[in-house]
Amino acid sequence: MSPLARNVLVTGSNRGIGLELVRQLVEGPDPPEHIFATYRDLDGSRGKALQELAAKYPPVRLIQLDAVSLASVRAAVKEVESQLNGRGLNLLINNAAINSYATLQSVQPEEMISVFTTNVVGPIQVAKEFLPLLKRAAEEAGKEELSCSKAAIINMSTKVGSIELCFNVLEIPMYPYRASKAALNMVTRCLAAELKDAGILCTAIHPGWVKTDMGTEKAPLTVECSVKGILSVLAGLSQATTGVFLDWEGKSLPW
Numbered sequence: 742m743s744p745l746a747r748n749v750l751v752t753g754s755n756r757g758i759g760l761e762l763v764r765q766l767v768e769g770p771d772p773p774e775h776i777f778a779t780y781r782d783l784d785g786s787r788g789k790a791l792q793e794l795a796a797k798y799p800p801v802r803l804i805q806l807d808a809v810s811l812a813s814v815r816a817a818v819k820e821v822e823s824q825l826n827g828r829g830l831n832l833l834i835n836n837a838a839i840n841s842y843a844t845l846q847s848v849q850p851e852e853m854i855s856v857f858t859t860n861v862v863g864p865i866q867v868a869k870e871f872l873p874l875l876k877r878a879a880e881e882a883g884k885e886e887l888s889c890s891k892a893a894i895i896n897m898s899t900k901v902g903s904i905e906l907c908f909n910v911l912e913i914p915m916y917p918y919r920a921s922k923a924a925l926n927m928v929t930r931c932l933a934a935e936l937k938d939a940g941i942l943c944t945a946i947h948p949g950w951v952k953t954d955m956g957t958e959k960a961p962l963t964v965e966c967s968v969k970g971i972l973s974v975l976a977g978l979s980q981a982t983t984g985v986f987l988d989w990e991g992k993s994l995p996w
């Protein structure tokens with residue numbers, strides 16, 4: 742069995758889905774050579790589990806990255822590049838995001854801007870700055886078909902960002918969050934179209950409603966179950982599934 746990808750980077754991996762992605766990748770049967778687990782801040786209990794993983798497993802490399810700060814993203818690229826020692830980055834998972842429950846009545850411009858900055862500007866900025874390393878990985882793989890083991894950007898989206906499904910899943914308005922993820926979906930489509938010829942796959946994934954700080958205890962799905970599904974979906978991505986929107990079980994979702 743070969744690893745899902747030789748070199749992987751996950752944003753927002755100090756807790757929730759990001760942390761579980763790092764755990765299952767490194768504890769899987771064929772772990773990547775490097776898993777760059779990025780965090781904003783490791784102080785307090787939020788960073789403890791990730792620090793323990795990094796202490797136990799050498800492939801886990803802790804990298805500071807605040808997705809909304811260009812200086813921080815560029816410093817992370819430098820650090821990752823030096824650790825890769827001439828190799829490319831195969832898989833970038835844009836997982837970091839923030840939520841907002843603002844309704845039409847409560848929404849403020851500042852909150853719209855803040856959520857857009859994290860959930861849309863962040864992932865596109867991270868993708869743009871890591872692009873040379875992704876292109877390097879694609880070139881190393883040559884004529885191989887598109888896949889996560891070659892070179893890929895995965896954007897963690899959500900079903901509630903689907904414009905087509907909106908009328909079915911509008912129990913909670915969440916204007917800033919929904920609008921930001923709809924925009925992230927468009928970013929995903931644009932990246933997929935633009936980067937296909939460079940050998941880079943780009944797909945949006947809905948992880949399900951998951952028990953994390955964001956998903957809350959009310960969520961039906963455990964983080965272990967969601968991430969197990971996501972990793973199996975990622976392993977099956979190909980030319981046919983670049984530029985699509987899939988859930989954690991591999992079901993196709995409308996944009």
Ligand SMILES: NC(=O)c1ccc[n+]([C@@H]2O[C@H](COP(=O)([O-])OP(=O)(O)OC[C@H]3O[C@@H](n4cnc5c(N)ncnc54)[C@H](OP(=O)(O)O)[C@@H]3O)[C@@H](O)[C@H]2O)c1
Pocket residue numbers: 752753754755756757758759780781782787806807808809835836837838839859863897898899900947948949950951952953954955956957960
């Ligand atoms: N949980 C669900 O039910 C659910 C459903 C659909 C989609 N999703 C999506 O799945 C992804 C992960 O969600 P989750 O439930 O694991 O969320 P979470 O538990 O709230 O964790 C969010 C992660 O994002 C990081 N983050 C936030 N802003 C950041 C920034 N500017 N730079 C870098 N990192 C930043 C957080 O870091 P700090 O600890 O520093 O804040 C944290 O590590 C998100 O994209 C979310 O939208 C989740």
